[in-house]
Amino acid sequence: MTTTSSPTSPAAPATPDTPAVRLDRITKTFGQDAAAVADLSLDIAPGEFFSLLGPSGCGKTTTLRMIGGFADPTAGTILLSGQDVTRLPPNKRNVNTVFQSYALFDHLSVADNVAFGLKRAGVPREQTRRRVAEMLELVQLPAFANRKPRTLSGGQRQRVALARALVNRPAVLLLDEPLAALDLKLRRQMQIELKQIQREVGITFVFVTHDQDEALTMSDRVAVMNAGRVEHCGTPEDVYERPETKFVASFMGTSNLMTGVYRSGAVQIGGGPAITVGACPQIADGAEVSVSIRPEKIWLSDFEPDMPRARGVIKDTVYSGPTTTYLIELAPGVTVAALEQNTARSRNEDRWVGGESVEIAWKTEHCLVLV
């Protein structure tokens, strides 16, 4: 990271089609370990709110650090607005980062923290002052300009970190689990606020998180990562409703993943019922498949005609405020979860209890058959 070289390729003229970030077959290995990031390619469009989502150790933070310049890829190239920055140190890249720990400068006031990048860039003092004030306004902290970061709350520190990065008007803002240290309520509030700020400034956000709610709520597109690879990249609706792999299906929310054998529009679950899934022309008869139905897409009452059905026994009832989850055993070893809004059966005695026999139903278009 200490070498400074001029970009290897001349900056291509940035057209609206030039991705803000292009990762071209990036690989990163640490010592003898398996690759933290393996042959990863991604395009992120200008102005997009893009999330890297995955469990810890999936390589999402390493990917972010490579974009920021804090880690060198072992192979592959990184382009920012068409310019090759693979070997550029962080201070030569037009990206800024909001760190997980915020990494505020404790010896400087809030205003000086925010002004740090502008001073390094040699922005005239008057302009610096104005932009810092604007930015503190944007993150709703104008009254705290002269305070030291230590005296602020977690949420306020988070805003300072955001302001300090945004004030430089980077082409891309990298956010490394910035909300992880906040409590749930504050996190919800900041999710909405971050999204609003992103719309207002129009800067590309690359957001790393392990929290699928967060990714789904805020992002234009989500890349679900596992073991150094992107498993599925698409809109929140895509990755949630139509996951391309078993990993994505099970990582995104609760899935009822059942394995069985596909035969003409139905999946015969080992030792259990046949689940009607509708015709899947791309799957050969006799193939081993997994079928997934989201808990909220399983009906327990008000069935529509021609819905496929199955019978089961309630094993457990989990009440959690607005919803209730029933664990229903269809056959020994085959259990599905079904989620119901607490509207129809709002009183305790109306809900089913363990041991009762119930009928479930679903729509074939909600069945996801994964090879």
Added chain:
Amino acid sequence: MTTVDPQRRPGLPGLPGPDAPRRRRLARLPRLRRRGVEARPRFAFVVTVLFFVLLYLPIGMVVLFSFNSQKSLTVFKHFSTRWYSAFFHDHVLLSSLGMSLKISLVAMIGSVLLGVALALGLVRARGRLGSYSGLIMLVPLITPEIVTGVASLMLYKGLGVTLSTGTVMISEITFSISYVTVILRSRVAALNPEVEEAAMDLGATRWQAVRLVTLPALLPAILASAVLIFALVFDDFVLAYFTTGVDPQPLAVRIYSAIRFGVEPTINAVGTLMLAGSITLIAAALSIPRLFGRSGGLDLLSGD
């Protein structure tokens, strides 16, 4: 919080603890006051009080008799500052004082500069090299001073260097670096590496990141260790004793000879001044981190 019914618990014979009626009274007091350890260990308190008395008694004696009008160390006649004026008219002692101040200042600057660099370097050099050099840094700290004194003396003789103020300075710097490094190393290790990355992210070069972010964060510890080194070097006599030449000897060496060969009450005055000086400096070193709003300066000494 676990509450033990104080009346159910049998009192152990021979153990310091409140007697039964008092215990009943204690049980009614708010539990918090006891921090959960309800019996006050009377024995420990007596030892502590005795300890503090004996700790300050010798210092008090020196201070007291420095104001004695008589030469006696046992009978205090009446208040006088004659030994102080004797000191301020003693050119040999004054030149030693000047020498000590000079040595301490040079040693402070030298060891802090090198120690900061070493501490920053050692933490970066993680792995085997870092841990070995960390261990080597500790050796001078726990080696008795007489060994380091003998070793330095031999080295200078071996190299054919004439002993002088310069040799004292070099030795003091060498062995003070260990202090600075050990104090700063834990501070550097405790720094969040993301902070330096953040500085570079915001356009700072590596050196700017160190200068604008890392060093200011370490400033309290650096100042504290500088003051501490000044006081330690000023007070050190073993190393100085072994490496000093024919120049005016450092004050501590002079005092050592004076105490050995017949006690002059001037020593009381000089001693009082030195005590006052070093106590002020050490207290300052301990409280510097506090001035910067960090809690606790004591870990400076325990190295935690």
Added chain:
Amino acid sequence: MSVFFISSLLLVAALSFGTTDDLGNPRFGSTLDNIRRLAAPAYRTVMFRSLEYAALTSVLCLLIAYPVAYAIALHAGRFKNALIAAIVVPFFANYLVRMYGWSVVLSDDGPVLRLLRAIGLADSHTKILNTGPGVIAGLVYGFVVFMIIPLYAALERLDTALIEAGRDLYGGPLRTFLFVTVPATRQGAVAGMVLVFLPAMGDFVSAQFLGGPNQLMIGNLIQDKFFEGQDWPLGSALTMLLMAVLLVGMFGYLRRARKDEAEASR
């Protein structure tokens, strides 16, 4: 810095095999005479005396420091930091002046003996200066802080919930102290013993100010060989001997500490 330190130690090692020429200047050589001379009964006595004094000092420091650290760590409340500072600050003040003051306190007409005489625990012949206990008292006064700091750190870290749990399980305060508090602070105590033993072993000021010709320690011999006797090779040999004893102690401690750490992490 390490280079400086190690090379000078090597020189000491080298000279311990050397001789002096007719004028008393040191010469490097390869004689074992100096090592052999160390075996003389006089030196052996001093060596064992140093070991004995240093060991006794460590034990005494532990006995004194434990109650002090305990009282401050667990019962001083908000005065904790102030009290620890009140201990640390004078200890870092000038060592010579402190030892000198201590010798005044322990002198025949000093306050300690006067008090002991007044309550009948001493008569007019009792002396502290120029005796073994005097030297040990000096060493304790000089180095007890190295015991208090690690003990205090260990006791401070001790979760009071542990003591309360001990009261629940064992009942009496003494049993709790023995089975809960002491084991939990054992590492601090061992560290303190080492930190006291090392400088006490090499000290020569205490024996000089508070002892007589019969209480010399190895440090006094070394100093004598270098400054009065001008027998540097023998002084070097003595230094190496001292260093060897200390290294054995130090490595023993480090191995022990590493084992403790390994156990703790398991």
